[in-house]
Amino acid sequence: TQLLEQSPQFLSIQEGENLTVYCNSSSVFSSLQWYRQEPGEGPVLLVTVVTGGEVKKLKRLTFQFGDARKDSSLHITAAQPGDTGLYLCAGVSAGGTSYGKLTFGQGTILTVHP
Amino acid sequence: SQTIHQWPATLVQPVGSPLSLECTVEGTSNPNLYWYRQAAGRGLQLLFYSVGIGQISSEVPQNLSASRPQDRQFILSSKKLLLSDSGFYLCAWSVRGVRTEAFFGQGTRLTVV
Numbered sequence: 001t002q003l004l005e006q007s008p009q010f011l012s013i014q015e016g017e018n019l020t021v022y023c024n025s026s027s028v029f030s031s032l033q034w035y036r037q038e039p040g041e042g043p044v045l046l047v048t049v050v051t052g053g054e055v056k057k058l059k060r061l062t063f064q065f066g067d068a069r070k071d072s073s074l075h076i077t078a079a080q081p082g083d084t085g086l087y088l089c090a091g092v093s094a095g096g097t098s099y100g101k102l103t104f105g106q107g108t109i110l111t112v113h114p
Numbered sequence: 115s116q117t118i119h120q121w122p123a124t125l126v127q128p129v130g131s132p133l134s135l136e137c138t139v140e141g142t143s144n145p146n147l148y149w150y151r152q153a154a155g156r157g158l159q160l161l162f163y164s165v166g167i168g169q170i171s172s173e174v175p176q177n178l179s180a181s182r183p184q185d186r187q188f189i190l191s192s193k194k195l196l197l198s199d200s201g202f203y204l205c206a207w208s209v210r211g212v213r214t215e216a217f218f219g220q221g222t223r224l225t226v227v
Contacts, residue, residue, distance in 0.1 A: 042218025092214045106157035
């Protein structure tokens with residue numbers, strides 16, 4: 001079974017602070033994705049990283065895929081109250097009988113206080 | 115453009131009653147389809163996924179079953195609901211391949227009473 005360990009589970013910070021969320025696994029994934037979810041809605045994709053060592057930037061958000069394609073991080077610079085939400089990482093299984101399976105981490109609840 | 119429809123949005127069912135949640139996708143062919151359950155404020159637990167008609171993989175032994183009678187239709191069912199089946203159920207689809215980004219329905223809030 002492929003598991004994704006996401007940390008921290010909860011993060012409460014002041015506006016303007018920086019933060020990093022981690023997603024780790026002992027398994028190799030063909031790609032790793034980050035989603036953001038609002039209460040009562042489905043998750044919405046933020047980014048997909050495919051290549052080991054890949055770094056992608058989305059405004060104040062920076063995503064990195066580990067060299068071995070087993071882990072990823074999400075860094076937010078100068079957090080704003082609008083960043084508040086549940087952040088989820090998800091890994092796509094690389095092959096075999098689990099090809100195409102999308103497994104999610106436990107999520108990080110981020111609260112940014114004005 | 116592709117769209118995913120999931121219904122109903124909310125459902126209150128008595129213990130022991132049957133369940134049928136339906137999910138349909140438009141604008142794409144041969145999608146991967148997924149059913150997830152989510153506890154409040156937590157991650158998504160994969161219940162079932164399907165890479166084709168009649169092909170269902172079950173991830174967690176449980177009181178639920180899934181079927182894919184048509185290419186773009188995915189149904190989550192139960193013969194007798196338990197209190198522990200309460201939760202937020204999400205259907206999702208993805209294209210096949212390395213990227214496999216998932217697109218989610220709006221979810222069904224199921225309360226078993």
